[in-house]
Amino acid sequence: MQGFFALYTWATASLSPIFRWVRFFNWMPVEYRDMESAIDSTSTKYVPSERDVERCISNGWWDLAQRIVLLSHEEGIDLSYIVRQSVQRVQKHSSDLLKLLDRHHNKVDVVNTAFQWAESPYEIFLAVKFSNRWSSPGALVVSNESLDIEGNMLRYVSTGTQSDKPKRYQLILELFDDVVKDETKVSAVSMGRFTITLKKARPGVWKSLTKSREKLPNQQVWWDMQEKHQLACDDFISTLAMLD
Structure with missing residues (x-):
């Protein structure tokens, strides 16, 4: 009995590599074997082509793809673009x-969305970025944009992709006072950013963008724009003080 088991063990160990090779050979599709035969052909010289290497990569035939790339170096054929x-x-x-x-x-x-704001006695200026922070990267392109303005409420919504993940961008503000809906201007200034210009329903210097007077986490002052209009704001306040 021990002799039988010893013989069986020896036969199994000896034939196992053969069985594995037969299973592998039979498992590979005909297209793979045809490609392999073309590369190994001794009667017809194989010339590497973009079509062949693309086909190998698409089908996961990495061993054949590697051989084609190595042969392309020998033949002086550049396959770098199609491979990448x-x-x-x-x-x-x-x-x-x-x-x-x-x-x-x-x-x-x-x-x-992160945004910056500035004002003149007659307008509100908003710079909006498709990110939760002004200093962070964000989406470059968005779609399904909508901007609704009613009284002192502003609602902006769009969809985009950031870090390969879908995002819904929104800016919802309860402004300090009413604005004129029909006088709203929207301009794209760069990839991932745009501006909104709102006309105040009543001239004045708000000093706070929102009715709550609270600074939002995603809110900053648009200093460059504010500097352009600060003198007009100061003059407006001075004029009101004189009238009082």
Whole structure:
């Protein structure tokens, strides 16, 4: 009995590599074997091509892709562009698949946009950035934009992508006083930023942007713009004081 088990163990160990090779060979698709045969052909010289290396990368035939790249060096054929492009495509698909492992992958984060503000006696100036902080990177492009102004309420909403994650950008302000809706001006100033100019319904110097007079976490003073209009604000206040 011991002799039988010893013989069985020896036979299994000896034939195992053969079985593994047969299983591997049979498992690989016909297209793979055809490509491998073309590369190994001794009757016809194989010439590396963009089509072949792209096909190998797309199908995950990394061993063949590596051989084609090495042969391209010998033949003086530049495959760098198509190889990089194909690898990046595979990496993107892999990254997208990994994201699906997160059950909350479709959740859209809400970002209160960073903004700066300044004023003149007649207008309010807002500079808005698609980020939660003015000093942080944000989305460069957004879509589905909407801007609603009614009385002293301002609501801006848009959607975009930041760090490959969907975001909903919003700016909701209860202004210190009413503004004239029809006089609103919106301008794109750079990638990821835009400005809003609001006309005050009643001339005045607010000194505070919001009715609550509280500074919001995402709020800053637009100093460059404020300096341009500070003299007009000072003169307006002085004139009111004289009238009183």
